[in-house]
Amino acid sequence: MTDYGWTAHTDWHSRGLAAAVAAGGLDHVVTVSLDRVDGVGGTYVLPEILDATIVMDEGWSPHTQAQIVAPIPELDVLTWLDPRRLVRATVRVTYAPWPLTGVPVEFPWRLWVRSRRLSRGGDQDTMTLELASAEAVLQDASPWDTSYTYTASTAPRAALDHLVAWASSSTCAVFTDGPDPAVSTLGAEVTVAPGDDMWAKAQDLSELAGGWLRSLDTQELYWSARPDDWTTAHGDDELVTYDGGLILTVDATNSRDGWADAIQVVSEWTDTAGVDHKVTGSARDLTIPAPHKTLTVRNDVKSTTTANTRQAAALLRRMKSRGREVTLTTVGRYWQLVGDQVRLFHQSDPLNMERALVARVEHRPLQGITTLTVRDHPDESANMGG
Structure with missing residues (x-):
């Protein structure tokens, strides 16, 4: 029995999972259905899944990526299943049955097929599908012969709504998930001009407002303030102490990798008169002795020192919290999202709770496990994980 516990994103899910483990476990069923945007061929359901991995990571773009391994289907299916034709994949993981209700509970991810690989020889011929969330559609897009300028007074959400609809040919939209x-x-x-990376421009629009643009488990994008700045975060629920063996392993790390205590944001652009401009904003933690570990972020967006300093301060807050991580392997928690707030504690001292944010979620449903990586909450000064 582990000495860790945390709060659940939805306490109902956590209580059901604990009840299932106490009763001897439950089945984790995986299904994958495929369809093409052009509607040709209807929907195809993979008859067998050999392996499945679904990962959400706050540092990734696309935010959600998955790999599905299955036996090689018939030739006509392979001809139809061409990623160049824009194929959608819906991966469903189902608890069957759910102990609190006696009926299945389903968790779907709606993704895009990015590649299809066939491997022949060995014990079994296999097909591997690499899947990605909605960001991939914008990463593929670039204006052909049209430019558009979003003025400094434009509301960030209005700019994002316009750009995402433009870049995705209205196959994707922006929704709210959390406070603005x-x-x-x-x-x-x-300004977005021919040849520009549409996803990079969408990120620029989001970052100027201090926002977080990403896909969750659908073929849409979601925008909000970053969870570091939420006053009430996902998962900040009633404390649940797990004593039924839900946490399988715990690994705690303190490191300078991925961490920074000084930030520089540098904007360089050329105006319509051909004049080059460079604006820098910075922030650093003066309580930590020099030399500082500095992260420099560069972009080509017209900006001001005030805006870049504000962005640097927000980024410093996030980067300082990434020096402390705890990785937990658990019984499958398919509802868990990056950005969920959790509270770690030792069962020997349950009142000494430490807030953390989920930075990475990796599901291996055929093995019935989820691996969570959580990082220190920016408002926590404790040494998370001991």
Whole structure:
């Protein structure tokens, strides 16, 4: 029995999972259905799944990526299942049955097929599908012969709605998941021109407002303030102490990798008159002795020192919290999202709780396990994980 516990994103799910483990476990069923955007061929369901991995990571773009391994289907299916034709995949993981209700509970991910690989020889011929969330559609897109300028006074959400619909040919939209960023206007002019990376521009629009743009488990994008800045975060629920063997392994790490205590944001652009401009904003933690570990972020967005300093301060808050991580292997928790707030504690001292944010979620449903990586909450000064 482990000495860790945490709060659940949905306490109902956690209580059901604990009840299932106490009763001897439950089945984790995986299904994958495929369909093409052009509607040709209807829907195809893979008859057998050999392996499945679904990962959500706060540092990834696309935010959600998955790998499905299955036996090689018939030739006509392979001809139809061509990623160049825009194929959608719906991966469903089902608890069957759910102990609190006696009926199945399903968790779907709606993703895009990015590649299809066939491997022949060995014990079994296999097909591997690499899947990715909605960001992939914008990463593929670039304007052909049209430019558009979002003025400094444009509301960030309005700019994102326009850009995402434009880049995805209206196959993707932006929804809200969490509180809006505090900044109500872009504060700097952003121009999208032929040849530009549409996803990079969408990120620029989001970052200018201090927002977080990502896909969750659907073929849509979600925008909100970053969970570091939420006053009430996902998962900040009633404390649940797990004593039924739900946590299988725990690994705690303190490291300088991925961590920084000084930030520089540098914007360089050329105006319509051909004049080059460079604006820098910075932030650092003066309580930590020099030399500082500095992260420099560069972009080509027209900006101001005030805007870049604000962005540097927000980034410093996040980067300082990434020096402390705890990785937990658990019984499958398919509802868990990156950005969920959890509270770690030792069962020997349950009142000494430490807030943390989920930074990475990896599901291996055929093995019935989830691996969570959580990082220190920016408002915590404790040494998370001991």
